[in-house]
Amino acid sequence: MGTTFESIFRSAFAIIEEIEQHGGEAYIVGGSVRDYLSGSEVGDIDIASSEPPERIQEIFEKVIPVGIEHGTVLVRYGGESYEITTYRTEKGYQDYRHPDEVTFVRDINEDLARRDFTMNAIAMDRYGQIVDPYKGRKAIENKEINAVGNPTERFQEDPLRMMRAVRFASQLNFFIESRTKLSILKQAELLSHISIERIAEETIKLYKGKGFKLGLKLITDLGLKPYLPQLNKIDLIKTIPYISLQTWPEVIAYYTSEYSEAGVKEWVKGWKLSKRSQRNAEALLEGLLEYERNSKLTPWLLYQLPSHLYPSFARLIRARTKMDDHILQKIEKEILHLPIQARKDLAFQPKDLLLLYPDHPKGPWISETMEKLEYAVVTSVVPNEFEKIKEWVSKWNPPANS
Known part of the structure; x- marks a missing residue:
């Protein structure tokens, strides 16, 4: 897969090799594999492993237990941070976000089954070999966003995935396949269970995407707009x-x-x-x-x-x-x-104003006059020269008698 491939994943491959030498198994998973296969810039690299967090902590020196109850730790390696998560299955999502039950497993295929879209359900070993039980690579080649398994179940587990589908369509310029699309349309109201902070994160990523026009159209067409504050009152297509x-x-x-x-x-x-x-x-x-x-x-x-x-x-x-x-x-x-970059650059300062009008008690007139002066200098009404400003203040902007 070439030198670029090696340079992108070098440290991650070294981590996987370390885990394998200690009797475990590990793969690069998720977005980084998708981005590499689609020719996009590779972001954070996540690793999934057969080993539980306690074992990962024994293998590596610098480990931060960021989500140890869900099997996730952060490993510092080669100056970078890598999330390593134990293979797991999940059941029940009563809060529409977190699984009620997490079971650690030993098979990468079981772990991939819990993921949202086929393009994200791909794993890669340290030799660049792909594990792809849901034809995610084909979906990437076809520029298609396709839910893993039953889309209705995937969106009921975490309704934010509906926004993620639209956001991915914007970022990657992919289309959402019909079964997945229909499921979003039928279940859009589930988005009301999701915190606005999580929706906001996906929404701004959508606006940043190269296919943002497609994304905004999908927001409207799939019935997601009512759950987006203020945007729900705007025609997103005409604007x-x-x-x-x-x-x-x-x-x-x-x-x-x-x-x-x-x-x-x-x-x-x-x-x-x-x-x-x-x-x-x-x-x-x-x-x-x-x-x-x-x-x-x-x-x-x-x-x-x-x-x-x-x-x-x-x-x-x-x-x-x-x-x-x-x-x-x-x-x-x-x-x-x-003429100036900031008020401190003015050739005439408040102390000069007070010397010019010693009989005036201090008050709002000082800041009011300085504001007028600042505007006059910036707009070239008066040059930024002490004597010219002094004359301008005396003649045209003297403070009112108090």
């Missing part, structure tokens, strides 16, 4: 972004700027997002509205936009306006030509 959005603040700013009656706070509350997400969404929305009012990148817009949001803002403009992909370079270039 499709021009390019994929990568973060929740981008998604929120995109919709609240035109398509949603709800404000940023309602979106954040509905999806249980962080205060940081709210601040970023508000900054992006403010910038987008300023951009659309003026049909250009104004100095004041660029000055107010936090630097960590430049890529997000560039994507947002492209998603709304179909502008070319050089917008980020344009933002970064024009930022450099601003």
Whole structure:
């Protein structure tokens, strides 16, 4: 399978070899095998083993018992972390997420039977040989998302798998086969049992996917939209972004700027997002509205936009306006030509204002005047020179008498 194959899985193969030398069996499983076989970038590499967690802890030096009750430990090896989970079967999902009963087994085929989709029910040994009892490799070749066994049972075990199916369709540009699709359509209401945090994670991955337009169509067609706060009130087909959005603040700013009656706070509350997400969404929305009012990148817009949001803002403009992909370079270039980068760069500071008006008691007038001054300098109404600013304040913006 070539040097690339070897370099991707080298450390994982070394772990498997170590387990085998101690009398056990192990395979690489799940998403990393799927990604490798589909030609996608390989993410986290997970390993399944015949050995129980206690035995893995004996074999390796650095082991963290992250989910030992479910047979999972984290092994640090070659500077990387690898989840190793004991082969297991599962029964009963009364909470629609966690199995009521987990049984450790010795056969990789039994372990693969509990997985969600055939493309994820593939294992690979350290020689690159594939174990594929559900024809997952064929599903990958056909670009098909197909539930393992009975799709109704798979989605009843964990209804989030319905969102995962749609998210995979977006990420991989695969289609969902008809039996699996029909099962989602019939059981969509089960999604109401799933926490909004888990749904939010899948939803943002869908928006980031190269096939996000397909994903948004599936959300609508398969009846999943009613369970997505705020998005359930929007026509997701007519409002499709021009390019994929990568973060929740981008998604929120995109919709609240035109398509949603709800404000940023309602979106954040509905999806249980962080205060940081709210601040970023508000900054992006403010910038987008300023951009659309003026049909250009104004100095004041660029000055107010936090630097960590430049890529997000560039994507947002492209998603709304179909502008070319050089917008980020344009933002970064024009930022450099601003008269100042921050208030501390002003040639005239509050102490200078107080010296200019020694008889005025301290009060809100100081910050109000500095805000006007900041805006005037950024928008080139007055140069950032001490004497020019002093004259501008004295002549045009003297504080009101208190």
